[in-house]
Amino acid sequence: MLKKRLTAILVIRDGIVVQSIGFSKYLPVGKAQIAVEFLNSWGIDEIIYLDISATPKDQGPDFLEIQSVSKKCFVPLVVGGGISSVGDMQKLVKFGADKIAINSAALKDPLLIKKGASILGNQCIVASIDVKLDKDKKYSVFSNFGIDIPEKDPVKWAKTLASLGAGEILLNCVDRNGSKVGYDINMVRMIVEAVDIPVIACGGAGHPQDFVDVMTQGRANCAAAGNFFHFTEHSVINAKAYLQKKGIDIRFDTQAHYMDFEFDDGGRIAKRPDRYLAEQRFKYYPPEII
Template identity: 40%
Template structure:
């Protein structure tokens, strides 16, 4: 049976993992390669690096992070943030990413999804979405890190994304993001009921039960979380044990981490 995936997300600026504190302050919390290795050992199913650097030098640093991680960590890596062109896709994949995530740029230029899927295959095209509720059963898509309302209907957008050949959707709820009160179940259901490609739940996870709620109450394929794992409130292993005890199929690595395997 296909396992539900647990995906730690790392925000990276100029080659360092950072964590925003109350919107204004950002603090560096460590080396992304070390974080990636640690999460891998804990049983993470995939990793996401999100580049929040604006500068050109920062992009180079990000690619070095990907290159170094890909030499040590043998699970899928997704890289997002600042991807604008087919060339950005190419250099990110060549650095060792398995998937590339696009967000604002895809909203403004949807053809980028089709082109990338045609050239590199749908499996490596993830479309990230930041959306916010307008009224009952209606959400709109935001760009620029959730700052600008694009007045684009979420459901229309996900239908279009699927048609253009995206392989996966990472759905972030602006309403629940940072609040830590759980994933946005209503919005997830609206999207999962609309498309037949995998959907990753993002935004709002604050405790171990939130993972279980997302998997039990929606058809999402994976759940992403950042601060819970960064600040070591939970390990991926703890989350998985909890999910196994609650009947959610996950990849249990507790039996195969032994170095004696080799």
């Protein structure tokens, strides 16, 4: 059976990976190439590269950067940011992207999704939606760049995007972005039940249990997180070990697995006894040769 996916989002601002908080505050992380190399070796299922400074600066995608980033990426690479034409999409695929994420461009011209899908196939097009609670506490489609929204209702907008030929929905909860309080389960579930294409949920992951919740109660096909995976060694393996223990069917075949480890309250692997650590110093784990 198809496994649930755990996806990392690399938010790129002015050429470097950042942690994003509420779409307004940003903390620098480092070079995308290095983040990709580490996430790849930790067994992430997919990487989403989102250049959030391309559209406001009116720049196209940085193709050479994508080419460079893709070199160490042996998992699917989804690229978004600054895409305005089918030509951009084709060029991105040529330069190492496997799928294309479209957000602002679809708000400006929804038919772009249809055109892209007819050339690259609908499996290649990921339609991204930013959703925020509005003044009346209603879910509403949001643009961080002040673009006119053709359809405010996220359910209707998701259905429109799916009918135009999008292969997946990337659902960002703006209010939860960087909050670490967990996914907005109700919103995710609402979109999952409205469309018949896979949904990637994003925004709010702070604990591995949040992935479990959004995959079970939220019924998301894929849980994505950005900030969660940074600044923690083996963050992906750690999260997958937790998911595996909770009975979620995921791909888990990294050499390190931590299945016999305990977790602390924060969801990180608990410290092992000193004797165990001392023994590990003299253990040799040979790298696998393919």
